[in-house]
Amino acid sequence: WVEVACGRKWEAFWCLVVKHFGLSAQPLAEMSLRYHNKVVIVTGGSKGIGRGIVRAFVENGAKVVFCARGGPAGEALEEELNSAGPGSCKFIKCDMSKEEEIKMLISVTVQLYGHIDCLVNNAGWHPPHKATDETTAEEFRELLNLNLISYFLASKIALPYLRQHQGNIINVSSLVGTIGQKDAAPYVATKGAIIAMTKAMAVDESRCNVRVNCISPGNVMTPLWEELAAQTPDAAEAIRVGENAQLMGRMGTEAECGLAALYLAADATFCTGIDLLLSGGAELNYGFKSQILS
Numbered sequence: 432w433v434e435v436a437c438g439r440k441w442e443a444f445w446c447l448v449v450k451h452f453g454l455s456a457q458p459l460a461e462m463s464l465r466y467h468n469k470v471v472i473v474t475g476g477s478k479g480i481g482r483g484i485v486r487a488f489v490e491n492g493a494k495v496v497f498c499a500r501g502g503p504a505g506e507a508l509e510e511e512l513n514s515a516g517p518g519s520c521k522f523i524k525c526d527m528s529k530e531e532e533i534k535m536l537i538s539v540t541v542q543l544y545g546h547i548d549c550l551v552n553n554a555g556w557h558p559p560h561k562a563t564d565e566t567t568a569e570e571f572r573e574l575l576n577l578n579l580i581s582y583f584l585a586s587k588i589a590l591p592y593l594r595q596h597q598g599n600i601i602n603v604s605s606l607v608g609t610i611g612q613k614d615a616a617p618y619v620a621t622k623g624a625i626i627a628m629t630k631a632m633a634v635d636e637s638r639c640n641v642r643v644n645c646i647s648p649g650n651v652m653t654p655l656w657e658e659l660a661a662q663t664p665d666a667a668e669a670i671r672v673g674e675n676a677q678l679m680g681r682m683g684t685e686a687e688c689g690l691a692a693l694y695l696a697a698d699a700t701f702c703t704g705i706d707l708l709l710s711g712g713a714e715l716n717y718g719f720k721s722q723i724l725s
Contacts, residue, residue, distance in 0.1 A: 464492030464517060465697040470544040472536065473497040474527050474585060475554030477505035479653035480603060480688045484551055487689025489518040491697070496540045498525035498554070527554040527581040528573075537588045547592040549696045552582040553603040555621070557655060559662055560614040571617040578621035579628070586632065590641065599642040601695050602629050603688075606649040606710045613722070622647075626706050633704030642703040644695045649710030650676055651683040678712030 471488045475481040476497030485497045489512045497520060499505045505522035512520050523539060525532045540547060555578040558570070586600055593600065607615065608622030629645040636643055650656065650673045660669040674681050691709050695702065708714065 465693060466518075466549075467492035469493045469548040469696075470540065470546055471495045471549040471551065471696070472540055472547060472585075472589065473551040473553060474525075474536075474581070475499055476551075477501065477508055477522070479655055480648060480651055480685060481551075481553040482508060483685025483687070483689035484553060484603075484692045485520060485689075486512060487686070487693045488549075488696075489516070489520050491693060492518045493549075494518060494544055495520040496523060496536070496543065497521075498523045498527070498536055500524070500526050527585070528577045530584055533581065533584050534588055537585070537592070541592060546596050547589055548596055548598045549601065550585060550589045550593065550598070551601045551603070551692055551696075552585055552625075554581060555603070557615070557618050557659065559659065562614050563616050566617060571620075574617050575621055578618070579624050582625060583628065586643075590636070593641050594636075594639040597640040599644065599696055600629075600632070600636075601692050602626075602643070602645045603692075604629070604645050604647045604706065606647045606708060606713060608647060609706070609708075610714050629706065630704045637703060642695075642700075644699065644702055644704065645706045646688070646691050646695070647706050647708050647710070648683060648688055649708070649713040650674070651685065651688060651709075653685065656682070676713050677710065678715055681711065683709055683711060 466488055469492075471493045473481055473485050473488070473495060474497070476485040476495075477499035481497065481499075485495050485508065488495050495518065497505065499522075502524050505524065509520055509522040521543065523536055525536045527533060537547070556574065558574060582602055589600075592598075602625050604625040605622040607619050608626050612619050626645055626647065629643055633643040656670075656673065657666075660666040660673070663669040688709060691707055695707065
């Protein structure tokens with residue numbers, strides 16, 4: 432009874448404050464949401480890092496349109512998040528390696544909501560590790576098309592709408608785009624190019640007050656990481672080594688990736704052209720790095 436009475440007194444007090452100062456009667460719960468009613472596109476959003484980003488934005492009141500090549504995982508996530516709220520999401524099946532489908536994704540979003548506040552370019556793939564001598568030019572071109580050119584095209588097509596609302600672009604790269612990685616030259620090249628493109632586009636779009644930033648995750652426990660570990664002779668050992676690569680002794684989580692993206696979109700209003708390392712300190716200190724056979 433006391434809790435109910437106190438709750439009613441607080442509600443009455445808030446109504447008086449709203450009336451006296453001419454404030455909006457917007458519920459306190461909505462006021463605490465960090466991206467309420469903003470429109471966000473997330474590519475590659477049905478699992479892994481993308482799933483964490485979609486979840487963070489929906490949990491903070493955004494209207495999210497996300498895509499992936501496969502349908503079931505995206506449809507399941509759409510149903511789950513729309514049931515939980517407080518934001519909403521719409522899943523669209525889309526192959527980001529095809530320009531016409533990228534155009535469709537942007538068009539559907541604008542038809543649904545009328546504008547775009549944030550584009551998160553996340554769709555991509557890490558192929559199995561392979562030496563340069565064993566990698567074909569066609570394999571490199573296909574990876575380049577998905578990991579880099581799709582980011583460029585999605586940004587290009589979305590920018591007219593982002594400029595109208597002084598929105599922002601977030602590109603998901605990788606720590607290895609800066610520090611390199613063994614037997615992964617094409618993948619590292621695409622991720623390094625994303626970081627460079629982020630900086631160049633930040634310069635170009637500053638005149639329109641559109642911010643362009645980048646997140647470079649290190650090891651994050653995702654279905655893709657588990658898939659790559661499963662291709663090694665000892666998956667458990669591969670995961671243990673992956674965990675120990677960070678100063679913090681663990682991998683990052685999907686949720687932490689989502690919060691990093693939310694920070695860049697909602698709070699980092701004086702940041703553009705930055706590469707936010709989400710790495711647990713993996714790039715710091717000396718390690719056992721020699722590739723020279725003794």
